[in-house]
Amino acid sequence: MVTAQAARLLTPEEIAVQAGQQVPFLRLPDPATLFAEREARLRTLAAGHATRDFLLFAAELTRAQHALLQRYPELPTPDAQAIEAAAQAGRPPLPALHWPRDAAWRRGLHDLLDELLPRLVGSPALGVVQALRAQGDAALEQQADRLLSRTMRGLDLGAAPLIAAALQVYWTALVLQTEATRLGGRPAPFGRTDDETRCPCCGSHPTASISRIGADVSGYRYLHCSLCAAQWHMVRVKCAACRGTKGIGYQSLEALPGHALPATGAARDAVQAETCDVCSHYLKIVHMAKDAHVDPVADDLASVTLDLLVSDAGFQRQGVNLLLLFGDPEAPPDPPPAP
Ligand SMILES: [Zn+2]
Numbered sequence: 001m002v003t004a005q006a007a008r009l010l011t012p013e014e015i016a017v018q019a020g021q022q023v024p025f026l027r028l029p030d031p032a033t034l035f036a037e038r039e040a041r042l043r044t045l046a047a048g049h050a051t052r053d054f055l056l057f058a059a060e061l062t063r064a065q066h067a068l069l070q071r072y073p074e075l076p077t078p079d080a081q082a083i084e085a086a087a088q089a090g091r092p093p094l095p096a097l098h099w100p101r102d103a104a105w106r107r108g109l110h111d112l113l114d115e116l117l118p119r120l121v122g123s124p125a126l127g128v129v130q131a132l133r134a135q136g137d138a139a140l141e142q143q144a145d146r147l148l149s150r151t152m153r154g155l156d157l158g159a160a161p162l163i164a165a166a167l168q169v170y171w172t173a174l175v176l177q178t179e180a181t182r183l184g185g186r187p188a189p190f191g192r193t194d195d196e197t198r199c200p201c202c203g204s205h206p207t208a209s210i211s212r213i214g215a216d217v218s219g220y221r222y223l224h225c226s227l228c229a230a231q232w233h234m235v236r237v238k239c240a241a242c243r244g245t246k247g248i249g250y251q252s253l254e255a256l257p258g259h260a261l262p263a264t265g266a267a268r269d270a271v272q273a274e275t276c277d278v279c280s281h282y283l284k285i286v287h288m289a290k291d292a293h294v295d296p297v298a299d300d301l302a303s304v305t306l307d308l309l310v311s312d313a314g315f316q317r318q319g320v321n322l323l324l325l326f327g328d329p330e331a332p333p334d335p336p337p338a339p
Pocket residue numbers: 199200201202203204225226227228229230
């Protein structure tokens with residue numbers, strides 16, 4: 001296991017921030033690559049993996065998400081007044097829990113299921129998809145409410161990843177279309193909010209962090225939104241739950257004796273758990289410098305063993321992965337909650 005022996009030294013990123021250097025705060029997803037690259041990553045990680053079938057199912061779902069996003073219809077977006085009001089209140093303008101979802105998300109779900117169905121012949125997931133395809137509007141809206149508010153009571157566990165996938169595409173399209181209103185000279189819709197541990201666009205929890213490479217962001221850490229896929233900057237070596245900077249440690253599977261590592265050629269320490277001794281939460285971080293193809297969602301799904309290890313050590317998971325939280329019948333179990 002790796003601990004943060006250098007935690008008290010300033011990182012180059014912190015020095016840059018303290019020197020007033022501009023770090024791009026927000027990175028919105030690229031619709032052409034977001035789900036396509038995630039699908040490719042899932043297929044790479046699935047090879048020889050203990051949860052291969054689950055990762056391949058997630059890859060099929062992600063493939064359908066990509067197809068859906070390419071043809072998403074125009075959505076109602078907040079007007080300038082609503083954006084201004086959210087900014088004044090320090091709140092995200094498209095809150096997952098309160099935004100009036102357009103019926104387009106349900107049509108999107110049906111498209112997604114239709115895309116998926118012919119590719120699931122012989123799969124245990126086929127029945128779940130067919131049953132969901134037959135659900136009425138009110139039932140779907142109720143399931144979406146439960147999923148977004150993380151209400152386990154009455155949630156259809158088998159259908160949850162499919163509904164979540166449709167909601168992810170809807171919110172990604174909504175964020176991108178809202179951002180596009182800037183072209184008409186409107187104010188920037190997204191900026192810093194009062195809670196830097198939540199997505200500044202939709203207020204959702206992050207899935208994981210990513211430390212990026214690239215000219216203007218090299219080494220900078222971004223949190224990846226579990227719903228809309230926006231990434232927002234937070235300095236490294238800082239707890240993404242309590243915002244503390246003391247007692248931060250890092251664990252990876254690298255040094256676990258006898259642990260079977262994925263036979264993918266993926267860098268062994270590309271995924272770590274950033275743990276906080278103060279609030280006992282952890283959030284995974286994926287490092288592009290170790291493997292340029294890491295994806296916060298895909299690499300999280302493929303590293304459940306790390307969750308088990310860190311949970312055993314008494315830490316509670318902070319990251320939300322809508323495709324894993326409730327799982328399909330073949331999904332690996334959720335990491336147990338910390339005592
Ligand atoms: Zn978001």
